[in-house]
Amino acid sequence: MLRLRCKAKNGTHLMQGLTHQSCVQELKHKVEELTGIPCEVQKIMVGYPPSSLDFRDGDATLKDYPIKSGDTLIVEEEKNKPKPQTTPTPAAPTNVPKGPSLGNTGPTLERRVVPADNSCLFTSVHYVVEGGVYEPTCAPEMRGLIAQIVASDPTAYSEAVLGKTNDEYCAWIRREDTWGGAIEVSILSKFYQCEICVVDTQTVRVDRFGEDAGYQKRVMLIYDGIHYDPLQKVAAGSDTPPQTVFSTTDDVTLAQALELADEARRKRQFTDVNRFALRCMVCQMGLVGQKEARQHAKETGHTNFGEV
Incomplete structure (x- = not known):
């Protein structure tokens, strides 16, 4: 048996009754039952950093995925997918003006x-x-x-x-x-x-x-x-x-x-601290990365550095 935890915005739930032979669709139905998130809009992730699981093949078995007993599955609702309609949506009366669209106001x-x-x-x-x-x-x-x-x-x-x-x-x-x-x-x-x-x-x-x-x-x-x-x-x-x-x-x-x-x-929005260019603001010596900066500080006592 697989002992999994399902973590979503409405709390953490223990998932029971699944094995590595269970199919993907069975897992998704369990998630829907516990969280209220419809199967069609579930985003299921595992690991740190969390990586999404490709569950498009509902007949595949869980043994084909990197899931082991004790794992926590992180579940979110995919906002860009429409929720399935269980009943036809009636047409809006033509004589009633439409109100403003509120959009997604969730935090x-x-x-x-x-x-x-x-x-x-x-x-x-x-x-x-x-x-x-x-x-x-x-x-x-x-x-x-x-x-x-x-x-x-x-x-x-x-x-x-x-x-x-x-x-x-x-x-x-x-x-x-x-x-x-x-x-x-x-x-x-x-x-x-x-x-x-x-x-x-x-x-x-x-x-x-x-x-x-x-x-x-x-x-x-x-x-x-x-x-x-x-x-x-x-x-x-x-x-x-x-x-x-x-x-x-x-x-x-x-x-x-x-x-x-x-x-x-x-998007490359980070600085590689081992390669970025620095200058000692005391003696103006050029340095590369935090390792050279630490060594320079140790040898000279200078600790004021600026990024070039």
């Missing part, structure tokens, strides 16, 4: 662009944890918060962890021209008691900070190699504030974030 996940000013990580984290409040002057406060946390625990935040002494790091992170990264995301995840998911557009992977801490809340950022932006759900044409905080069990929205990252990857 969609999107990137909220913030300035590329060396503080994009701090601006982005502040935006999502505060529920979509954009505060362009929050970076110094966020940097100071991180410095205080690090200074308060020199054992946990030692030179081996930080790559520099505790005092040096605290002075470094307060500077407005330094970039945040994994260490800072980890610290902020603990402080705000929420999982922070960073979706990478180059590799289409997600790094989940605080994943094993038992947090109930999740926020998401998208990262292109050098720049962070927050992710939010927005309802088109609505005055409802954007949604930036999600449940840690909401894997459907996380899958949508990975789809956004994959779309950005296909």
Whole structure:
């Protein structure tokens, strides 16, 4: 027997009664029964990053697909396909004027662009944890918060962890021209008691900070190699504030974030940090990639770099 979970917007359901010999159409009917999404408009995905399964051949058996017991199938409704009509739609009376078309007003996940000013990580984290409040002057406060946390625990935040002494790091992170990264995301995840998911557009992977801490809340950022932006759900044409905080069990929205990252990857919307051109703003030396930049910083103490 296959023990599968079906995850859709209306929750997670355990799928029973299927085996590898079951046909595709049987699976799709099970999904429709559990989620209410008609077979004809189902988009079924598996794995991370999620990949769509080609279920056009309803007579094919599940053993022909990369599905194994314990997998979670992510199910969405394909908006570009018309739902099947079970009864004829009556013609509209000719003497009644048509009302305006409301279109699809459901919330969609999107990137909220913030300035590329060396503080994009701090601006982005502040935006999502505060529920979509954009505060362009929050970076110094966020940097100071991180410095205080690090200074308060020199054992946990030692030179081996930080790559520099505790005092040096605290002075470094307060500077407005330094970039945040994994260490800072980890610290902020603990402080705000929420999982922070960073979706990478180059590799289409997600790094989940605080994943094993038992947090109930999740926020998401998208990262292109050098720049962070927050992710939010927005309802088109609505005055409802954007949604930036999600449940840690909401894997459907996380899958949508990975789809956004994959779309950005296909459009080459990322920076290869191993190949991009840099210049040391102290001595003007040209460098290629973060490896050369780290080596230059180690040899000279220069840490102010600009992208060419």
